[in-house]
Amino acid sequence: MSDSHKLLLGPAPNDERLSAAVTGINEQGESVDLRVVTERPLTLYLNSQEIVTMMTIGDHPDLLALGYLINQNMLKPSDPISKIDYDDELGVVIVRTDFETRFEEKLKKKVRTSGCAQGTVFGDVIDAFDDIKLSGSAKLKTSWLGRLTHQINTTPSLYLEAGAIHGCVLCQGDKPLVYMEDVGRHNAVDKIAGWMAVNKSDPADKIFYTTGRLTSEMVIKTVMMGIPILISRSGFTAWGVELARQSGLTLIGRARGKRFTVLAGEERIEFDETK
């Protein structure tokens, strides 16, 4: 069964730009054919400022660029974007604003002392994170979990086609809405953040699912996006748990079938699943 047709935006396992056929040999020395996911560098500019070079499968560079800037607190979701230019051949994406962003002003000062945009940004994101307390209105019924993971796992994807890729899914109730994949798990998150900004999607009633581990960065991104519930089939880090508790995020890990572990925000969970 697949509910992929109901997704607003989903994986494109048949897009030939996103995977490649390769031939190798197996443990018996026999020839084997397999598909492997594409990975290419994409350099992101905010106006004239070079920000970062990311490794990505290369779909939705516009959403990735926009989501990255929002999740790094360089742009707000409501900031007016005048244009996003993408040059496939050069591997460059440029997000253009009519105004000079706060980030550019801050970076100008910082560059003189250190030159490291990424270092600057880290402290800036943590500062913004500290101000966010997620409201408690959203709910998660335990009966949704098995249905969500079943739908996600049976959706045709690059993961099923080629493996070695991470997936993130924006969900509402027991329905997956947007399913993005990427070689970098943070890219998959950022593409969803970009989609939410473009589509003015309200985060307050959403659930975020990731195949990746629940590290500090994953928790910070989910909280920056304003989504109150984060689920992963993987495990936790100590700082991820601490940040989730601090910000009021519901943090669910090791979610496989009907089993899971909650380490923060359990008050949002309604235990309606029968044993």
Next chain:
Amino acid sequence: MSDSHKLLLGPAPNDERLSAAVTGINEQGESVDLRVVTERPLTLYLNSQEIVTMMTIGDHPDLLALGYLINQNMLKPSDPISKIDYDDELGVVIVRTDFETRFEEKLKKKVRTSGCAQGTVFGDVIDAFDDIKLSGSAKLKTSWLGRLTHQINTTPSLYLEAGAIHGCVLCQGDKPLVYMEDVGRHNAVDKIAGWMAVNKSDPADKIFYTTGRLTSEMVIKTVMMGIPILISRSGFTAWGVELARQSGLTLIGRARGKRFTVLAGEERIEFDETK
């Protein structure tokens, strides 16, 4: 069985700074206790130049710092290091050289135009990578693979204790020598690169094992380290395969038990495993 006592440097699952006890609830609403790995920011300086902030479990900051700079081509393994200072409270590590590095000179020019150290470095690493062709003398017997993975999997580790962590192992023949773990898989690689530089370890007869995927960055780091054989239990990306073929690296993925797939450098493999 565990051969961990034979490791020159290995995981420290009992080090209380590296994992924490947390209490949560399971799918039945019952209380559960588990251990989760630590994750903390570490900001790296090369002399007075801020380079990057990394998320790490925090063991061996000196090896991590040194290995990062070598794998990013900011230092050569043979460059004389005058001192490595680490401040646990501030989360800062400073690698000091008596000379001004090529990197600092290059960065000074670049900062004026873009301010992004990471972007600069990427092109620099790719340029250096293009000049490397790994020599073909090292061998891999297929019978070593099962023995290596068994020894690695049974070594007491943070992975077995808490999960949600990547591991990398420097091996020689069928023996693991150095086994490093970290929340960032690239940190685990970098710590091994740092260990190799400090111990003047010859890479030419070594084998590198990683739990992570065989992406371009993993292939580039292995090649920059001069190690001719890279093995992972995870899968491949297209660019990882391409770079391995270009540089003469033996690339083995999906290695589980006696099964595996080779996508580059198969001439180094000796098929001695009985069926």
